[in-house]
Amino acid sequence: MSHDGPTLPPVRLSPDAELARAALATPLLTRAVRLARWAGPETRVGAGGELAEEQLPAAAAVLGLDTDTDGDGPAYASEAWRIAVDAGLIEVTDPEDADGTEDSGAGPDDASWGTAGPGENLGLLTGGSPRDVLAVWLEALEAVHADAIAPLLDDLADVIGEDGEIDYARLDWDPDAEADFLDGVLGNLYLLTVSDKGAADEPVPLPALAASMIVPDDMGEPTNDVLEQVSDAMMRLDDQFRLLEPIGLVEYQPVDEALMGEDDGESGPLVDEDVSRYGLVRLTPLGLYGVRARMLEAGVDAPAVGELADKGADVLLDGLAHYPERAARAETEQWLARRGSAVAAQELLAAARGADEGAPLRRLRCQQALALVDADAEPEVRAVLDDRELGGLARVWLAERGAADVPAPPEALIFWLAVDTLAAQLDAEGESAELCALIEGLTGQHSGFFDAAWRVDHPATGDVLEAMGRLHPDKHAAKAARKAAFRARSRASSSSAAAVRD
Numbered sequence: 001m002s003h004d005g006p007t008l009p010p011v012r013l014s015p016d017a018e019l020a021r022a023a024l025a026t027p028l029l030t031r032a033v034r035l036a037r038w039a040g041p042e043t044r045v046g047a048g049g050e051l052a053e054e055q056l057p058a059a060a061a062v063l064g065l066d067t068d069t070d071g072d073g074p075a076y077a078s079e080a081w082r083i084a085v086d087a088g089l090i091e092v093t094d095p096e097d098a099d100g101t102e103d104s105g106a107g108p109d110d111a112s113w114g115t116a117g118p119g120e121n122l123g124l125l126t127g128g129s130p131r132d133v134l135a136v137w138l139e140a141l142e143a144v145h146a147d148a149i150a151p152l153l154d155d156l157a158d159v160i161g162e163d164g165e166i167d168y169a170r171l172d173w174d175p176d177a178e179a180d181f182l183d184g185v186l187g188n189l190y191l192l193t194v195s196d197k198g199a200a201d202e203p204v205p206l207p208a209l210a211a212s213m214i215v216p217d218d219m220g221e222p223t224n225d226v227l228e229q230v231s232d233a234m235m236r237l238d239d240q241f242r243l244l245e246p247i248g249l250v251e252y253q254p255v256d257e258a259l260m261g262e263d264d265g266e267s268g269p270l271v272d273e274d275v276s277r278y279g280l281v282r283l284t285p286l287g288l289y290g291v292r293a294r295m296l297e298a299g300v301d302a303p304a305v306g307e308l309a310d311k312g313a314d315v316l317l318d319g320l321a322h323y324p325e326r327a328a329r330a331e332t333e334q335w336l337a338r339r340g341s342a343v344a345a346q347e348l349l350a351a352a353r354g355a356d357e358g359a360p361l362r363r364l365r366c367q368q369a370l371a372l373v374d375a376d377a378e379p380e381v382r383a384v385l386d387d388r389e390l391g392g393l394a395r396v397w398l399a400e401r402g403a404a405d406v407p408a409p410p411e412a413l414i415f416w417l418a419v420d421t422l423a424a425q426l427d428a429e430g431e432s433a434e435l436c437a438l439i440e441g442l443t444g445q446h447s448g449f450f451d452a453a454w455r456v457d458h459p460a461t462g463d464v465l466e467a468m469g470r471l472h473p474d475k476h477a478a479k480a481a482r483k484a485a486f487r488a489r490s491r492a493s494s495s496s497a498a499a500v501r502d
Contacts, residue, residue: 022285141294453465
């Protein structure tokens with residue numbers, strides 16, 4: 001039994017308005033907006049849209065950076081300008097379109113310079129919807145991502161050609177590989193954040209993230225070569241996260257610069273108290289939104305809680321099939337909020353019917369969803385008490401609410417429900433420890449379980465009994481389960497042959 005569930009667990013995103021406010025408050029977008037409002041006819045830009053070097057001090061002053069006390073002011077201004085241009089906050093006039101006339105504000109010596117002014121997207125940040133704001137922020141994020149994977153030019157002398165320009169052919173740089181690596185790291189960080197078993201509120205040590213991309217899963221003790229690759233990856237990620245933090249993608253505690261020296265006075269393997277010195281990172285709520293948006297653009301199935309709220313009950317139950325518990329409950333609560341109790345119960349019960357392979361798990365999810373429905377739905381639930389497929393979950397719902405006059409299930413229904421429940425658990429979690437405990441409990445409660453179970457007219461009877469034969473801790477019971485599975489399959493084959501003859 002298998003189900004093609006989503007690639008990733010569903011993420012619980014913050015409301016759009018909250019994310020938009022966070023985007024507007026990010027340091028880099030704030031700087032880009034300030035420069036976009038400052039840009040005007042006197043602003044000079046080069047062929048690539050870059051701000052003229054002599055105007056960088058003025059741009060830094062607009063950002064409140066004193067170039068006399070902050071030597072990085074012009075660099076921050078240059079970065080913010082590039083982001084503003086790439087995000088459509090600034091519109092650049094190509095130098096070839098500048099005519100050098102008085103109307104353009106350019107003098108005779110300015111013929112090689114273009115001009116700039118506020119771009120169309122600047123208005124979206126003040127007058128647009130939260131989704132408009134987030135769309136602009138995503139464009140800015142793409143620009144920062146491109147900067148993060150750009151080659152490191154530590155020694156320009158080695159890559160400058162005879163014409164004085166950078167010769168990219170001399171660089172040991174594969175842009176696709178760099179992008180894939182960074183996206184892989186962000187994907188792992190996303191998975192740790194959204195997983196029920198992940199440490200969503202805890203920062204992730206940078207060595208662990210780097211190792212997740214370098215060290216093979218089946219490797220025992222990493223070799224020195226692999227450890228060196230992890231170390232190199234850590235330092236590259238340190239540079240990249242420093243760039244990604246100002247756009248609001250991550251919260252990042254950088255690598256302690258004292259560790260980068262040749263001798264920091266420490267040796268030996270890392271211990272717990274040292275981990276924070278090697279960098280700690282976590283995605284922000286805005287970062288979750290951004291990474292998911294990039295995943296969706298790349299064709300990755302990355303669901304979000306709330307996407308099923310306006311869908312039918314059949315889509316809901318199929319969608320919840322392999323959701324983690326917390327996400328499934330949150331999705332169900334949003335779905336129920338749009339419907340009255342009676343209508344919700346009717347829709348859920350109707351969608352839970354079926355003899356297909358996914359039906360047992362749908363019924364399990366239906367039972368879990370009905371647990372959140374109030375007592376107003378009692379008439380709708382009582383209406384299916386005599387239904388073999390739904391009567392069991394109806395009895396559970398009524399009993400949990402202390403309802404009177406709940407009929408005991410007939411023995412045949414008890415065994416049918418046992419097979420259906422085990423089939424659902426197999427589909428949901430595979431051959432887990434929880435399933436083993438459930439199997440042992442069922443067979444312990446019902447003497448002669450296998451003598452009756454193989455006769456159950458359920459499509460999954462053979463598969464369930466076969467799994468019980470593999471998982472039951474008692475050898476005699478396991479043998480009885482395998483024998484029952486053989487008899488169930490023989491019975492099913494005989495029934496099929498008879499149906500063909502008829």
